[in-house]
Amino acid sequence: MELKPGYKHTEVGMIPEDWSTPCLGQLTHSVEYGSSAKSRPSGKIPVLRMGNLQDGGVDWRDLVFTNNDAEIRRYLLSPGDVLFNRTNTIDLVGKTAIYKGEQLAIFAGYLIRIIENKSLLDSRFLNYVLNAEFSKKYSLKILSVAVGQANINGKKLKTYPVPIPPTLTEQQTIAEALSDADALIESLVPLLTKKRQIKQGVMQALLTGQTRLTGFYGAWEHNQLKQIVQTPITDGPHLTPKFQGDGVPFLSVNNLVNNRIDFSDLRFISTADHEVFSKKCRPRKGDILLGKAASVGKVALVESDIDFNIWSPIAMIRVSSSYCSRFIYYQLQSMSLVRQIALLTNSSSQGNIGMGDIEKLVVGCPQYDEQIAISTIISAHDDEIEVLEAKLQKARHLKQGMMQELLTGRIRLV
16 A cells, blocks of 8 residues: 555554554553353343444343342443453454443453553544454454464453554544444434334234225135245255356345345356256246245345346245235245244254245235235335435445544544
């Protein structure tokens, strides 16, 4: 990277000449291991664990508790304490979050508490630094790995280079700016959760016939899936094709994400292989894809004319013209169908549902016009959710960009 005037090269990348990179141990009073206290059914004090460290903050779901006694009081957290996950898999070591004093809590033994020297370091600034990409790269350099378990102990943690501006005020200004970005993200997450919950309630009411739309009457039919398809339910090839750098997209269950097809992480096959595989299965717009192995029950609707093919862990369902494919797609996400799929899935390590069992799934359907009307209403909820998801993704990308620029001094706020 070309050195810009007024900047210098360091372990964390290029930073302004008036910035420094002292090691963490020079900026802190202590790094402390957490409590080994066992969880107690009657306990009153939450014990924060690695799973409670999410996106730089504390997730207060899925808590365990312990007794409030003298032995654990030394582990009580104070607002501004930074928690660092010291051992787990390689990708999870180094997860960091700041405790804001939301409720009384202690921290578990696999975590390290960092207590900063407040005259030198802002704890919010430190939390952002430890969650930055350059800190993650440094983690990989100093990890100890044994039998799949990675570890960074307190001594190694103290060696982390921390890029800091010349004044504490600039650290605080940077932390404030990034906190504003976090506030936007935090405002969107519960809104998105609420929208998803509303959609689930609408689906439960409309897909069971408990609530009927104005102008629609008559009993629903309940048929096995094999009775409502245009062609027999099939899947992709059971052999491993020869993948190449480009060509025809070849999907597996990892490409079925949030009930949609994710084209962002693709493998490709040749046109010749695609033509051979297409004799058995060639998805087209309106088809439904259902995960039948590894991630059983994942579902997506083909909504474009992109030419692609699928691997054997995916089943392709092409409903007859008497049924609305989008309605069947939504039914496959309903509680009734999710339960049926769960009952028919075998208990192997990866899980698998056979083609014959997929054909036996029972789906309730009203007349075609009502199927269309129900699908339209649920689709409107999907559209609202998609807009919010895009906003949330944009906000997260914006924060990542801000972190890269602000924490290395490429953009100065003072």
